[in-house]
Amino acid sequence: MGEFDLIARYFTRPARRSPLGVGDDCALLQPQPGMQLAVSTDLLLEGRHFLSTVDPRRLGHKALAVNLSDLAACGASPLAFTLALALPRVDEPWLAAFAEGLFALADAHDCELVGGDTTRGPLAINITVFGEVPTGQALLRSGARSGDDVWVSGTLGDARLALEAFRGTVSLPQDIFDAARLRLEQPTPRVALGLALRGLATAAIDLSDGLAGDLGHILARSGVGATLEAERLPTTHALDLVLNAGDDYELAFTAPAARRAEVEAAGRHANTPVSRIGRIEAAPGLRVVDAQGRPVDVRAASFDHFA
Ligand code: ADP
Ligand code: MG
Numbered sequence: 066m067g068e069f070d071l072i073a074r075y076f077t078r079p080a081r082r083s084p085l086g087v088g089d090d091c092a093l094l095q096p097q098p099g100m101q102l103a104v105s106t107d108l109l110l111e112g113r114h115f116l117s118t119v120d121p122r123r124l125g126h127k128a129l130a131v132n133l134s135d136l137a138a139c140g141a142s143p144l145a146f147t148l149a150l151a152l153p154r155v156d157e158p159w160l161a162a163f164a165e166g167l168f169a170l171a172d173a174h175d176c177e178l179v180g181g182d183t184t185r186g187p188l189a190i191n192i193t194v195f196g197e198v199p200t201g202q203a204l205l206r207s208g209a210r211s212g213d214d215v216w217v218s219g220t221l222g223d224a225r226l227a228l229e230a231f232r233g234t235v236s237l238p239q240d241i242f243d244a245a246r247l248r249l250e251q252p253t254p255r256v257a258l259g260l261a262l263r264g265l266a267t268a269a270i271d272l273s274d275g276l277a278g279d280l281g282h283i284l285a286r287s288g289v290g291a292t293l294e295a296e297r298l299p300t301t302h303a304l305d306l307v308l309n310a311g312d313d314y315e316l317a318f319t320a321p322a323a324r325r326a327e328v329e330a331a332g333r334h335a336n337t338p339v340s341r342i343g344r345i346e347a348a349p350g351l352r353v354v355d356a357q358g359r360p361v362d363v364r365a366a367s368f369d370h371f372a
Contacts, residue, residue, distance in 0.1 A: 066155045066157070067301060068183050068184075068270070069309050070228075071160065071183060072087065072181075072183055073157060074160075074281070075160045075161065075164045075196050076099070076148060076164065076178060077164060077264070078168070078177070078178065080092075080177055080179060081097075081118060081177060082144065082145070082175070082177060083095065083144070083145050083177060083179050085179070086114070086177065086178070086179040086180070087178065087179060087180055087181070089202035091180070092145065092147070092179035092180040093257040094144060094145055094195055095186065096144065096197045097197060099199060099200055100197040100198060100199055100200065101197065101198055101199075101201075102144075102196070102197060102201065102202050103136055103139045103141035103196040103197065103198050103203060103333075104193065104194070104195055104196075104333065105132055105135035105193070105194050105197070106132070106138075106191065106192065106193040106194070107128075107131045107132050107135070107191070107192060108189065108190070108191045109124075109127075109128055109131070109190045109191070110187075110188075110189050111187065111188040111189070113283075114116040115127070115276065116231065117188075118304040119247065119250060120162070120166075120250065121159045121160075121162040121163040121166065122162045122163070122165055122166035123166055123250040123251050124159065124163060124166065124190070124250075125162070125163040125164060125165065125167030125168075125169075125170075126166040126170045126250075126251050127168065127250060127251060127252060128148075128167065128190045128192050129167055129170050129171060129176070129192055129194070129252075129269050130144065130170060130193045130251070130252050130253070130254045130314065131192075131252070131273065131314065132146065132193070132194035132266065133158060133170070133174060133176070133194060133254035133256055133297075134252070134254040134255065134271040134273070134314045135194070135271060136188060136194055136196040136254075136256065136259065137254050137255045137256045137259030137260075138204065138257065138259060138269050138270050138271035138316055139196070139198060139200055139203045139204050139205075139265040139270060140202065140203055140204040140259045140260060140262055140266070140269070141196030141197060141198040141259070142177065142196055142197055142198065142256075142260060143175065143176035143194065143196050143239075143256065144177075144193075144195045144196055144197055144234030145176060145177050145178070145179045145194075145195045146171070146176055146177075146178055146179070146192050146193060146194040146195065147178070147180045147189040148167075148178055148180075148190070148191070148192055148259065149179035149181050149182040149183075149189075149190075149192075149193075150176065150181065150182070150183050150188035150189070150190055150191075151184050151185070151187060151189040151190075152183070152185060152186070152188060153185070153186070153187060153188055154185075166233040168184050168356030171318065174215070174254075174256060174273060174277050176194070176311075177321065178368065180187060184288055185351070188265075197209065198263070199263070202263050202264060202301075204259065204263065204268065204318070205268060205269075205286070206268055206269075206270055206282050206283045206286040206287065207268065207281050207286040207287050208266075208267040208287060208288070208319070209267050209268040209284070209287035209289050209319040209345050210289065210319075211269055211289055211345055211346055211347040212321070212322060212344070212345065213268075213286075213319040213321055213322065213342060213344070214319065214320055214321075214322060214325060214328070214340070214341050214343070214344060214345075215280070215291055215293065215317070215318075215319055215343040215345060216317070216318050216319070216320060216328060216337065216339050216340065216341050216342065217272075217276065217298075217299060217315055217316070217317045217318075217339070217340055217342050218255050218258055218314075218315045218317075218332070218337050218339050218340075219253075219255070219299065219313070219315040219337065219338060220299045220300055220313075220318045220338075221272070221276060221298060221299060221300045221302070221307045221310065221313050221315065222300045222303075222306050222307040222311070222313070222315055223244065223245045223248035223249070223252040223302075224245065224248045224249040224252065224300035224309045224310065224311070224312035225249075225275075225290060225302075225306055225309075225311060225312060225313075226241075226245045226302060226310075227242065227245035227246040227248065227249040227250075228312070229306075230242050230246075245331050248312075249312055251257055252312065252313070252314035253269075253314070253329040254314060255271070255314075255315065255316045255335070255337055256340070257334075257335035257336065257337065258314060258316055258331065258332065258335040259334075260278075261331035261334050261335045261346045262293070262316075262318060262320075262331055263327075265320055265324060265327055265328060265331060266284070266318040266319060266320050266328075267319045267320055268283045268287055268318060268319045269283075269315070269316055269317070269319075269365050270283055270317050270318070271314055271315070271316055272311075272314060272315045272316070273311055273313075273314065274311045274314065274316055275308060275309040275310050275311050276298075276307060276308050276309075276310075276313075276317060277308040277309055277312075277351060278309070279317060279336045280317050280351060281351060283319065284345075284350075284351060285319065287319075287345075288349075289346065289347060289349070290345070290346045290347070290348045290350045290351065290352070291343050291344065291346060291351055292341035292343050292344055292346060292351075292353070292354055293342050293352070293353050293354070294343055294353075294354055294355075295353050295354065295355055295356075295365040296355065297340060297341065297342045297343070298342055298354045299338065299340040299342075303361055304361065304363055308353070308363060319345055320345045321342075328341075
């Protein structure tokens, strides 16, 4: 099967929202009047970002999910995406399953595939996603202010736990492993929450590299620090795993303390749990304290907690 047959069979669907989709030299997008385009791209490499054994259906989901998660973090609404694929061979059952997982998530977010590129090579998947957001209303990393609350969606650390189990550093009961594996291989992009936080959150980021590092980006961009309360973190896992675990694809965000009830309402509206985990402060750096306000030594915790 040649490149064009492959594209026609697996990656061509009629464009509905976009004026022009797959098949020409460019796709055409039409954002609504008064909207800015929000654009993000992610490159997934076999062996580095996913395991060769992963179910292609889940891989199709994840490749788009990590991009939709970036739109969510900006409070943008998905419009369309492009897909650049390097494939070592034409494996039709693999392609069919990959496309199924990809389009199931795309359809759930009314986000259409409008173009791409296909070539032979070591398995690599690059998606560029386009969203729209009212001019000036995108959620940025730079807006956190001293006195704001720090919030996080969902639960933390599950995806990393699955990764550690795959690596053999922890052994888990089957049901716990299955649930964690689903979080690793099929993350849920928090698009509805991102939209509900427009005009409410002062800063936001999606968690792909771990809470400490990713929240650190908000702190650095905003010129502030934060103190987190360990007991408030939505997790059953050890603190160092939670702070440094990648692949959660939850949102971390800040909002004025006076608007707590509105943040809770936004979480309910988006059907997404939100937890208030700490406070933005003027002093730079990230601190973690226990319920009594005593500093917690983060490095004291370790993966031995699961052994
Ligand atoms: P060009 O030579 O102009 O780069 P191609 O021959 O690579 O165009 O692709 C032909 C058409 O198929 C283009 O509209 C392109 O966007 C689309 N396309 C190529 N690969 C993919 C893919 N993996 N998914 C979706 N559309 C694709
Ligand atoms: Mg091309």
